[in-house]
Amino acid sequence: MILRNRLALWVVAVLLMSSALAQAKTVTLGAADNRTDVFLNLGDTLEVELSSGQVNGFRWVSHLPNPSTLTPLNDEVLPADKSARVPVQIARFRFNAATVGDTALVFGFESAVKTPGAAPQDTSAYSVRVHVALGSPQLGTAVLYGVYKGTLPCADCSGLETVLRLYAKGKFDTTYAFYVRTQTYRGAPHGYVVLSDRGEWAVLRGDATNPDATVYQLNPDDEQHSDSWLVSGQGSLLLQLDRDQKPIDSKMNLTLRRVN
Missing domain, CATH: 2.40.128.640 (Lipocalin)
Structure with missing residues (x-):
């Protein structure tokens, strides 16, 4: 009886994993995920949300190597939640997992105007390592x-x-x-x-x-x-x-x- 229950649970787990594999997913990261590793399949979407107060013209800017496994989709600034204890705007960046491979996604809080001889434009940084797989099914499922x-x-x-x-x-x-x-x-x-x-x-x-x-x-x-x-x-x-x-x-x- 215990063996049957374990077998049933294993079958359910495989079916759930297969179902999840069939559909593209969206993975959302925040500031706490700095320097983490993210594992995606082709077609998935990666979202990164960072606090975005405009400070003397500084803003978050994304940087990708060329070529990259990610394709930028769009970015936007979400309005501050006025009901929050400390209302703050959020910069949201979206990327498509376009090709198989590994890439480093880096953000800098930068000034749009680069002035020679001025103080460094980057006041802080955020980075993640992204791994994109083909998304082939496990043996025996498909x-x-x-x-x-x-x-x-x-x-x-x-x-x-x-x-x-x-x-x-x-x-x-x-x-x-x-x-x-x-x-x-x-x-x-x-x-x-x-x-x-x-x-x-x-x-x-x-x-x-x-x-x-x-x-x-x-x-x-x-x-x-x-x-x-x-x-x-x-x-x-x-x-x-x-x-x-x-x-x-x-x-x-x-x-x-x-x-x-």
């Missing part, structure tokens, strides 16, 4: 179902280089399925930009023109971020569909090709 690559059209860059990894419980079992997608914006206005995301995917039968078609749908429960792909060539090609599950009439490449 397998790599397929990897697809291609360069898709981009409105404000020369091409959207896409790598889509599909995972599932088994080759013929997609009851537990998640994807990891990395997209590189080539020739973007501010240089190459890399972003990654992850979520669930499902196999659908039929599209708007063919009831026997096979469609892979990313984020099937999220209409705003849903993305549909028609499977062709016995699984060797994915052709992007529009919101109505119809082929897109375009001469540009809308295909991802399966690779080993």
